[in-house]
Amino acid sequence: MPIKIGINGYGNLGKGVELAIRQNPDLELAAVLTRRSPSDLKTKTPGVPVLSVQEAGQLIGKVDVMILCGGSATDLPEQGPMFARLFHTVDSFDTHAKIPEYFDALDQAAKESGHISLISVGWDPGLFSLNRLYTEAILPQGKTYTFWGKGVSQGHSDAIRRIAGVKHAIQYTIPVEKAVESIRNGETPALTAREKHIRECYVVVEEGADRTRIEREIREMPNYFADYDTTVHFITEEELKRDHSGMPHGGFVIRNGKTGQGTGQTVEYSLRLGSNPEFTSSVLVAYARAAYRMASHGMAGAKTVFDVPPAFLSPKSGAALRKELL
């Protein structure tokens, strides 16, 4: 019997989840929930019921794990606790500063209803977090660095789009090569934000807009750009579409530690992703399997990737894993 997966929210992430489920014969897409009119939504999987979010309750017993594919800013804080009362859930909540609060809300809802709620699943938070934890535990004396990119930062792109006169914008976060090299050589420098990443912006402006002002407003924007070396390229809408519509991303977590009498040890984990949402979706789907397993073992409450025994991610038996992958 395949595990029955539901998708809440059919954007880039939801569509990625649908495709990822097809790669896993032990999982099955059971239903899609949308805030739009269900009849307007065409899934790629024939015959899958599409319901309105308001009808989620009808899926109790028909969905084992609901993957919440909404955004962290407004969707998940509202939907997370609600869904945790109805289903086992997995989400990619990624507002780092608000994770403790979000965890508590889902933990209460999930415990009261006997569900597992796996939060903040993806690659950062998610796989990068795991690597930060593993290496810090193994090399307690050392320093961990996380670099992102080259890839599009949605938050920074949105921030540019809010500037008057901007029609469209894409912002790439790019690791500073010099910093990466020094760390790969085993050094443990103290680095400012500026020394770690550069920010490259591709901006389409409205006709007659003041480019000088827009460029200044971008470069001086506190938190987002002021602390970074930022380059701004003005391009046409056609160029944006042609050259900047992919969603590649990546990055790496490096820890340089010392063991024994000062022996250098370096652990690096890196991702080169052709599509950020498709990869995140694949992580969500593997953790949906894990959530189901955890629930089968009688666990309940909010959990993160830190709490999941790795074996629960795989469809293989313990014996097969030991034989083939250990």
Next chain:
Amino acid sequence: MPIKIGINGYGNLGKGVELAIRQNPDLELAAVLTRRSPSDLKTKTPGVPVLSVQEAGQLIGKVDVMILCGGSATDLPEQGPMFARLFHTVDSFDTHAKIPEYFDALDQAAKESGHISLISVGWDPGLFSLNRLYTEAILPQGKTYTFWGKGVSQGHSDAIRRIAGVKHAIQYTIPVEKAVESIRNGETPALTAREKHIRECYVVVEEGADRTRIEREIREMPNYFADYDTTVHFITEEELKRDHSGMPHGGFVIRNGKTGQGTGQTVEYSLRLGSNPEFTSSVLVAYARAAYRMASHGMAGAKTVFDVPPAFLSPKSGAALRKELL
């Protein structure tokens, strides 16, 4: 109260465990067991009791987790099940082909006595295995490659030493750069052993030994060298000591997968280790903490890194982990 760790076997690995324990304030070295005469053994930690292996039973109640630092060929198959009856244990059993059998023996002993026995902990098997599992589960369509080196293979060095006329030998396993490059570029070639690694041997011979014969015997040795491009360098004992007494190692696990409609995704995990035994020891020590935690949660039996919730490796609380590392 620190967790009380015992060390069985005071070779390179045991000494590394002793040093690693010092980096972890929540752990404490409680005792060392040796097959030698205990009075001959000088630990680096003052005041630690040193006992003979035969006296292990005296440590019941005084040691929470015993780290088994013996070899996989003869020590662990014998000591593993014996110790699993007395303590929670962690070991680095690494004879891949015999893992299922070893697991079963320890599982029975550990279950009967209510202990946790964490087997095959280190970096391969161990951290590399974890990465093979995580990436295969997340990217079910794809291909995983494991490369080792540059580093000394103990097994291959030993094999050379068994040849008549050889006094000493060190064998380095080195990844073939062309293969690594193609895989890092997202390709998924089918590679023979020869195409993945080269073998470089540094050999000290006895006076008057026939170098031509020795070189031929090395190159033609089935399983060990016949399937590889092997270079043999004859050096003096002094050169061996001067240039080849370090124990660096490393390697990487790369998976190239496809998501969605064929999007390429690459995950790479790599280690650059200044000292192989010191790093392995650090992994063992972090997993000793995890074994203790698993036991505290009422678990028993043989386990591998696949079964350990990552959070159990860290001394930090769940809330601290979510705040600092997620």
